[in-house]
Amino acid sequence: MRHGNLLTSKQLSRADVESVLDHAAAIAAGEVEPTRTGQLLGLLFFEPSTRTKMSFETAMKRQGGDVVDMGSVDSSSVKKGESLADTVRVIEGYADAIVLRHPKQGAAKLASEYVDVPVINAGDGAGHHPTQTLLDLYTIRESAGLDDLRIGIMGDLKYGRTVHSLAYALTRFDARQHFISPESLQLPREVVFDLHQQGASVREHESLDGVLSELDVLYVTRIQRERFPDENEYQKVAGEYRITTETLADARDDLTVMHPLPRVDEIAPAVDETDHATYFEQAHNGVPVRMALLDLLMGDDDE
Amino acid sequence: MSDDHELRVSKIRNGTVIDHVRAGQALNVLAIVGIDGSDGESVSVGMNVPSDRLARKDIVKVEGRELSEDEVDVLSLIAPDATINIVRDYEVESKHRVDRPETVEDILHCPNAGCITTEDEPVASRFDVLDDGVRCTYCGRIVREGIPELIER
Ligand SMILES: [Zn+2]
Numbered sequence: 206m207r208h209g210n211l212l213t214s215k216q217l218s219r220a221d222v223e224s225v226l227d228h229a230a231a232i233a234a235g236e237v238e239p240t241r242t243g244q245l246l247g248l249l250f251f252e253p254s255t256r257t258k259m260s261f262e263t264a265m266k267r268q269g270g271d272v273v274d275m276g277s278v279d280s281s282s283v284k285k286g287e288s289l290a291d292t293v294r295v296i297e298g299y300a301d302a303i304v305l306r307h308p309k310q311g312a313a314k315l316a317s318e319y320v321d322v323p324v325i326n327a328g329d330g331a332g333h334h335p336t337q338t339l340l341d342l343y344t345i346r347e348s349a350g351l352d353d354l355r356i357g358i359m360g361d362l363k364y365g366r367t368v369h370s371l372a373y374a375l376t377r378f379d380a381r382q383h384f385i386s387p388e389s390l391q392l393p394r395e396v397v398f399d400l401h402q403q404g405a406s407v408r409e410h411e412s413l414d415g416v417l418s419e420l421d422v423l424y425v426t427r428i429q430r431e432r433f434p435d436e437n438e439y440q441k442v443a444g445e446y447r448i449t450t451e452t453l454a455d456a457r458d459d460l461t462v463m464h465p466l467p468r469v470d471e472i473a474p475a476v477d478e479t480d481h482a483t484y485f486e487q488a489h490n491g492v493p494v495r496m497a498l499l500d501l502l503m504g505d506d507d508e
Numbered sequence: 509m510s511d512d513h514e515l516r517v518s519k520i521r522n523g524t525v526i527d528h529v530r531a532g533q534a535l536n537v538l539a540i541v542g543i544d545g546s547d548g549e550s551v552s553v554g555m556n557v558p559s560d561r562l563a564r565k566d567i568v569k570v571e572g573r574e575l576s577e578d579e580v581d582v583l584s585l586i587a588p589d590a591t592i593n594i595v596r597d598y599e600v601e602s603k604h605r606v607d608r609p610e611t612v613e614d615i616l617h618c619p620n621a622g623c624i625t626t627e628d629e630p631v632a633s634r635f636d637v638l639d640d641g642v643r644c645t646y647c648g649r650i651v652r653e654g655i656p657e658l659i660e661r
Contacts, residue, residue, distance in 0.1 A: 290629050290631065309627060310622050
């Protein structure tokens with residue numbers, strides 16, 4: 206992966222994942238201090254995502270590097286119709302690596318075909334979000350371990366790119382994946398096809414009830430109001446997939462509850478006070494994981 | 509033999525005969541190999557010709573042009589049973605079947621409106637060919653049915 210791109214979690218082998226996570230753990234423990242002095246990371250966010258952008262910015266600055274930011278889409282040339290291929294070729298002249306968030310699927314792959322600097326996909330439409338997946342895996346490894354894992358992934362599985370990315374990456378490990386969602390928000394059939402092709406252990410459920418008690422990790426995602434034409438239908442579904450302290454009464458004591466954030470009301474605030482809640486820690490893990498990733502993708506061979 | 513029925517379409521002197529095309533796909537065959545007559549080739553098309561192997565088949569004859577294997581392999585997506593005859597001086601010089609290519613480029617457009625290739629980017633569409641369909645290299649969308657509708661014209 207050194208000097209390469211990170212476009213999808215599908216490209217990550219188990220060894221790739223482990224090298225990023227090990228490196229991130231060493232950085233978090235203060236055992237290594239990577240340096241990016243004099244290097245610039247180009248931030249191209251064609252879609253707003255303050256958290257992901259700040260996380261990359263922090264990761265770069267903590268290593269002594271800096272960022273150049275294209276700014277918001279409104280004020281950039283994007284609206285004037287410049288192609289993505291042109292934009293990235295211009296930014297390549299300034300930056301040592303490019304982080305790209307774009308509303309269209311495959312945007313990062315296209316960008317990587319036009320530039321020689323590393324391209325990191327920070328989310329492409331309904332496609333992939335591999336750096337989120339790496340920080341998710343880091344969090345899972347810290348709290349439950351990545352082998353002999355029983356994980357429930359719940360909420361909007363249809364449109365959730367973080368879910369798809371995570372599911373692909375988990376096929377590299379000994380994980381039993383349970384997908385819990387309303388029928389209308391099930392995993393895309395293509396993703397299920399891929400997971401089966403990878404030999405993954407995958408089951409789909411409409412309710413958390415039957416499966417909660419055996420889970421090591423419950424990964425909750427937000428069900429978005431705009432997916433439903435009818436407000437009542439949304440309310441009904443959202444209510445059924447809401448996690449409260451009562452819901453968790455049947456869970457194992459060591460269940461880890463995760464969420465890619467931001468949340469709206471799919472996890473009740475009272476859950477924050479329990480030992481299950483790991484989502485803020487998960488968000489914090491984004492910095493060491495992205496530091497490790499930048500070091501592996503941008504670092505010198507002879508260090 | 510179905511060869512008798514080929515008489516319904518005039519013989520060519522030099523060029524390519526694409527035979528055993530699935531009925532109704534002849535015009536898609538021309539589109540997929542990029543023949544629209546603008547280069548002056550004379551093209552004859554037989555549709556719904558009776559055939560022993562396919563019951564009904566289409567047949568396409570292109571005078572004055574020998575199609576390369578790369579050109580015809582993309583036909584496997586819509587005409588998997590096609591046979592390609594290269595004709596020189598009215599004689600069949602070589603005869604072969606189409607092979608499935610690993611990828612096809614700039615032939616099909618992606619049906620996923622959320623795919624970057626549907627934007628105004630200077631990029632050729634690219635699909636990996638699966639056993640039973642094609643998959644967009646950029647967005648991952650799998651298409652199993654309706655491939656002829658995706659042919660770029
Ligand atoms: Zn596509």
